[in-house]
Amino acid sequence: RKASLARALIRMYSGEEIAEKTLWIRLSSIEGIGSQTFCQLLKEFGSPANVFSATFKQLTAIVSEKIALSIKQDFNEDSLKTSQNWLMQANNHLVTLADAQYPQLLLEINDPPPYLYAKGNLALLNQPSIAIVGSRNASVQGEKNAEAFAEGLCHHGLCVVSGLALGIDGAAHRGALKANGATIAVVGTGLDIVYPAKHRDLAHHIVEHGLIISEFALGTPSKPQNFPKRNRIISGLSLGCLVVEANLQSGSQITARLAGEQGREVFAIPGSIHSPMSKGCHQLIKQGAKLVDDLQDIVEELGLSRQLNSQISTTANHDNAANTQTGSHQTLLDLMGFEPIALDRLVHLSDLTVSEVSSMLMLLELEGSVASIAGGNFQRIV
Numbered sequence: 001r002k003a004s005l006a007r008a009l010i011r012m013y014s015g016e017e018i019a020e021k022t023l024w025i026r027l028s029s030i031e032g033i034g035s036q037t038f039c040q041l042l043k044e045f046g047s048p049a050n051v052f053s054a055t056f057k058q059l060t061a062i063v064s065e066k067i068a069l070s071i072k073q074d075f076n077e078d079s080l081k082t083s084q085n086w087l088m089q090a091n092n093h094l095v096t097l098a099d100a101q102y103p104q105l106l107l108e109i110n111d112p113p114p115y116l117y118a119k120g121n122l123a124l125l126n127q128p129s130i131a132i133v134g135s136r137n138a139s140v141q142g143e144k145n146a147e148a149f150a151e152g153l154c155h156h157g158l159c160v161v162s163g164l165a166l167g168i169d170g171a172a173h174r175g176a177l178k179a180n181g182a183t184i185a186v187v188g189t190g191l192d193i194v195y196p197a198k199h200r201d202l203a204h205h206i207v208e209h210g211l212i213i214s215e216f217a218l219g220t221p222s223k224p225q226n227f228p229k230r231n232r233i234i235s236g237l238s239l240g241c242l243v244v245e246a247n248l249q250s251g252s253q254i255t256a257r258l259a260g261e262q263g264r265e266v267f268a269i270p271g272s273i274h275s276p277m278s279k280g281c282h283q284l285i286k287q288g289a290k291l292v293d294d295l296q297d298i299v300e301e302l303g304l305s306r307q308l309n310s311q312i313s314t315t316a317n318h319d320n321a322a323n324t325q326t327g328s329h330q331t332l333l334d335l336m337g338f339e340p341i342a343l344d345r346l347v348h349l350s351d352l353t354v355s356e357v358s359s360m361l362m363l364l365e366l367e368g369s370v371a372s373i374a375g376g377n378f379q380r381i382v
Contacts, residue, residue: 008278014352015273017308018084018088019085019093020049021083021087021096021115022080022083022084023047023048023049023052024048024094024096024114024115025080025083025094025115025217026052026075027041027048027052027071027114028078028114028115028217029052029217030067030070030071031067031070032063032066032070033063033067034111035111035112035113035215036110036111036116037067038112038114039097039111039112040062040063041062042097042114043062044061044062045058047098049116051071054071054073056068056069056072059071059072059213067370068307069249078167081108082218082219083217083218086117086191086192086218091119091120091121091207092118092191093117093118094115094116094117094118095115095116095118095122095125095151095213096114096115097112097114097115100227101122101123101125101126101146102116102125102235103125103126103237103298104126105126105236105237105238105239106233106236106237107208108236108262109232109236109262111232112236113215115215116213116214116215116233117190117191117213117214117215117216117217117218118191118211118212118213118317119191119207119211119212119213120206120207120208120209120210120211120212121182121210121211122211124131124159124182124183124184124210124211125184125211125213125237127158127159127182128157128158129158129159129160129161129182129184129237129238129239130153130158130160130235130238130239130240130241130242130298130302131160131161131162131235131237131238131240131241131242131255131259131264132146132149132150132160132161132162132168132169132241132242132244133162133163133168133169133172133173133231133234133241133242133243133244133246133251133252133255133256133376134146134155134167134168134169134171134243134245134246134252134277135167135168135244135245135246135247135250135252135277135280136165136166136167136168137166137167137277138167138168138171138244138245138277139245139275139277139379140371140373140379140381141327141338141379141380141381142167142168142171142244142245142271142277143167143168143171143190144171144174144381144382145244145269146168146171146175146244147171147172147174147175147178148175149172149175149177149244149295149298150171150172150174150175150176150179150181150183150286151175151176151178151181152179152295152297153181153298154176154179154180154181154182154183154219155179155181156295156299156304157251157304158181158182158239158304159176159181159182159183159184159210160172160173160175160176160181160182160183160184161183161184161186161234161237161238162184162185162186162187162234163185163186163187163188163227163230163231163251164185164186164187164195164196164202164203164206164212165196165233166196166198166199166201166312167245168244168245168252169185169304170199170202170220172192172244173185173206173210174193174202177205177206177209177210181204182209182210183209183210183211184210184211184212184213184237185203185206185210185211185213186210186213186214186230186233186234186237187212187213187214187216187230188214188216188222188223188226188227188229188230189214189216189220189222189226190214190216190217190218190219190220190221191212191213191214191218192218192219193219193220193221193222195221195222204224213233214230215229215230215233216230227251228251228254231251231254231255231258232253232258232262235255235256235258235259235262236258236261236262238264239264239265239302240259240264240265240266240267240298240301240302241255241256241259241264241265241266241267241268241320242267242268242269242292242298243255243256243267243268243269243280243281243284243289244269245269245271245275245277245278245280245281246279246280246281246284247276247277247279247280248276248279248280248283250280252280252365253280253283253284254336256268256284256289260288264346265290265301265302266284266288267290267292267297267298267301268281268282268284268285268288268289268290268291268292268346269281269291269293270282270285270291270293272338272339272340295358301356310324327361328350328352329360329363329364330347331350332350332352332357332360332361332364333364334381335349336370336378336379337380338379339379340373340375340377340379341377341378341379342360342375342376342377342378343357343361343376343377346361346378361378368381368382369381369382
């Protein structure tokens with residue numbers, strides 16, 4: 001059913017529709033017109049077409065003379081050809097405030113984007129969603145947690161929203177896709193650019209099974225100032241925001257703050273007191289975010305009615321892994337704890353030989369219970 005719905009939404013705009021959409025792009029491209037000014041003009045005149053046909057006097061009642069002059073001067077239509085050509089391609093969309101598909105939750109925030117470039121399944125824009133965000137430099141366990149929670153929340157009927165970044169974002173999208181669920185990537189570039197390049201394949205999978213959106217014009221490169229701006233859309237689309245790992249100064253902290261300001265629920269997964277990637281989550285918990293160590297924490301807080309198809313909490317994962325380990329292998333796992341540990345330290349703690357410990361670690365790594373990390377250390381995953 002999802003596949004047939006996606007195919008139904010693959011359409012091409014007519015020439016008249018493209019002309020109308022172009023006016024939205026043209027108005028937003030004028031220097032000095034941000035999302036708030038754009039919305040003020042819409043409130044006053046009703047549509048971009050009416051803005052362009054307004055008199056200079058009418059315009060200066062809303063905007064400065066400089067902006068009014070820019071609106072009234074002749075415009076080089078060639079500069080819009082890139083967007084027009086992009087919209088002529090199947091499955092490419094421009095969703096404006098005037099469209100029924102515009103996400104209703106975004107209308108609740110202070111500065112909703114006037115429009116969104118979109119590629120993929122537009123129906124997801126109004127599906128109940130949860131944001132999952134975190135560090136680009138995530139730990140192995142952090143990525144595993146993000147993927148597991150995303151997978152479980154998709155089984156519970158939620159769409160997973162994230163930012164396509166390395167680390168936690170990518171893991172969240174992968175978890176949703178693994179569940180054959182819905183996911184939306186909100187990016188900080190034009191939709192004709194994939195950033196980071198390492199996620200090119202992931203982006204293609206998201207377009208096939210989900211949706212990628214951006215408020216930035218085609219051709220807009222990755223800029224630091226774009227990402228805090230796109231974060232308000234990640235949180236704005238969602239019923240709640242789960243922070244998996246984050247340091248104290250991070251984009252994830254910004255997203256969580258915006259979520260709180262927008263009246264969304266904020267969730268955070270705790271971690272080791274020694275890990276910089278846990279400090280942001282711990283700070284959020286101190287500030288009132290709900291501590292999460294089990295999927296049910298989110299389910300109950302959001303009041304979701306459906307029962308989980310499977311338990312994917314990190315505690316359950318640990319229990320399942322324990323059932324598959326026997327004897328000395330489980331003993332070695334217990335000795336490792338969940339902090340990075342060196343081989344010689346494990347040899348000392350276990351009273352085994354280097355060869356024995358190395359062999360066990362290799363088997364555990366193949367089973368997905370342990371990962372080798374930087375510096376020749378090892379880290380328990382489950």
